[in-house]
Amino acid sequence: MTPVFRFAPSPNGDLHLGHALSAILNHDMAREKNGRFLLRIEDIDPQRCRPEFEARIFEDLRWLDLSWEEPVRRQSEHVETYRDALDKLRGMGLVYPAFLSRAEVKRRVADLEAQGGDWPRDPDGTPLYPTEERELDPALAATRLKAGDRHLWRLNMDKAISRLGQERLTWLETGDAAPERIQANPALWGDVALWRWDAPSSYHLSVVVDDALQGVTHVVRGRDLYWSTPVHRLLQRLLDLPEPIYLHHRLLLDDNGQKLSKSLQSTGLRALREAGATPSDIRRRITL
Numbered sequence: 001m002t003p004v005f006r007f008a009p010s011p012n013g014d015l016h017l018g019h020a021l022s023a024i025l026n027h028d029m030a031r032e033k034n035g036r037f038l039l040r041i042e043d044i045d046p047q048r049c050r051p052e053f054e055a056r057i058f059e060d061l062r063w064l065d066l067s068w069e070e071p072v073r074r075q076s077e078h079v080e081t082y083r084d085a086l087d088k089l090r091g092m093g094l095v096y097p098a099f100l101s102r103a104e105v106k107r108r109v110a111d112l113e114a115q116g117g118d119w120p121r122d123p124d125g126t127p128l129y130p131t132e133e134r135e136l137d138p139a140l141a142a143t144r145l146k147a148g149d150r151h152l153w154r155l156n157m158d159k160a161i162s163r164l165g166q167e168r169l170t171w172l173e174t175g176d177a178a179p180e181r182i183q184a185n186p187a188l189w190g191d192v193a194l195w196r197w198d199a200p201s202s203y204h205l206s207v208v209v210d211d212a213l214q215g216v217t218h219v220v221r222g223r224d225l226y227w228s229t230p231v232h233r234l235l236q237r238l239l240d241l242p243e244p245i246y247l248h249h250r251l252l253l254d255d256n257g258q259k260l261s262k263s264l265q266s267t268g269l270r271a272l273r274e275a276g277a278t279p280s281d282i283r284r285r286i287t288l
């Protein structure tokens with residue numbers, strides 16, 4: 001089987017050295033293994049993504065001397081495909097409309113914590129969504145949906161996990177060390193949102209659907225997405241999608257030890273280029 005790699009940036013800012021590391025790793029690994037290298041534009045969130053950034057991504061990657069297969073998949077053009085996946089999960093009774101606002105959840109968390117209670121949090125530190133609406137009366141839910149109340153479609157995590165029965169959910173992590181099977185625990189995230197009122201689909205849903213549709217065999221991405229992998233593996237099992245091999249690479253940090261961000265100009269590829277850096281300087285800086 002031909003190995004298929006992909007670099008999947010979101011056009012919500014300029015690429016920085018961390019993106020260069022990801023893109024070059026994927027590109028070079030594809031070359032080494034006689035595989036394919038795809039570029040996917042993850043522009044599912046219309047609030048944050050801009051076509052100007054997409055054009056700048058192409059420009060930066062070309063400057064790095066990377067080439068990829070055409071046509072490039074753009075997630076905003078495939079919303080129906082993600083909706084089909086959501087419908088499939090809905091048909092399995094695994095998703096429900098969730099109406100609590102962020103402010104309401106925040107208030108509840110603050111109340112509980114003021115009383116000395118402990119609200120469970122996900123690996124990013126965000127409080128887990130309350131589970132009471134899993135049991136919302138379907139007639140009431142239908143009325144609220146019809147009235148156009150703001151909502152998100154969430155995965156009933158307990159029900160989703162119990163569907164796997166006795167099966168152990170794992171992923172194969174490869175990297176500098178020997179490949180290792182990692183135990184995946186998606187329950188860490190609680191009832192994840194799969195479809196948002198303000199943006200069609202979610203990162204989790206669209207990424208697993210696309211990786212499968214594009215035949216991606218190797219997911220090579222930053223450590224910041226390591227803890228998303230349990231959710232991706234769960235969705236892959238539920239939707240009957242193939243399992244890729246994963247490699248979560250180290251993150252580049254700035255001088256203060258912080259993860260690089262798209263707003264940090266000093267490590268932006270464009271800023272570095274304008275300051276006279278060459279593509280080999282970039283490769284040196286990311287020590288490939």
Ligand code: GLU
Binds near residue numbers: 008042207221225
């Ligand atoms: N679009 C995601 C990002 O820019 C990456 C998705 C992935 O590699 O799985 O962070």
